[in-house]
């Protein structure tokens with residue numbers, strides 16, 4: 001299974017979301033899944049913010065782009081290719097100020113691309129191109145947003161669902177580790193245990209479900 005693994009926490013050794021994404025990968029391996037991992041740390045290879053040149057180039061039809069426009073889009077093209085090449089996507093990030101880390105938002109701005117991650121069909125629809133990729137979002141949160149008073153403040157889950165739904169990820173799995181900071185020690189321990197159990201279940205599911213490619217091959221030979 002070709003996996004794109006993306007981390008986005010500003011923290012390194014102390015990061016819970018990084019530890020959880022590593023744990024998930026170990027669980028996949030122990031389920032017998034052979035992994036070919038493409039790793040991206042968006043806090044190290046920080047995707048560029050949208051510039052005026054990017055905004056113009058991205059909406060210029062490919063055949064009309066100048067060499068300078070192609071150069072402007074080259075890094076974003078490469079990020080899109082890494083997504084399209086993967087069979088499965090693992091995104092791990094903390095909640096920052098109720099939403100995503102800004103480096104991950106910059107990543108989304110780079111991977112939402114006409115003609116690459118989504119296409120405009122002849123009958124006027126928009127078709128996301130990441131329909132075959134299994135996808136998990138592993139998020140870490142300081143507060144527990146499952147209940148009041150914080151439940152109405154989750155701007156992270158809907159933002160990820162909208163951005164990735166648009167490019168074809170219809171049913172991503174979310175494993176939200178919470179509360180990891182604004183709570184007593186016992187609640188933090190339980191939150192991590194819950195996240196581990198949920199990740200165990202997702203790893204077992206990924207190991208037992210054929211990939212879209214395998215399913216297509218099986219239906220062709222049936």
Ligand SMILES: Cc1cc2nc3c(=O)[nH]c(=O)nc-3n(C[C@H](O)[C@H](O)[C@H](O)COP(=O)(O)O)c2cc1C
Nearest residue numbers: 009015016017094095096097098140141142143180
């Ligand atoms: C700049 C910053 C902003 C944060 N904002 C929120 C927030 O809005 N809501 C929340 O529940 N936790 C918030 N937290 C707490 C983190 O989400 C939490 O500590 C998480 O476990 C960090 O993940 P990490 O260990 O992978 O870095 C914030 C932390 C930082 C550093």
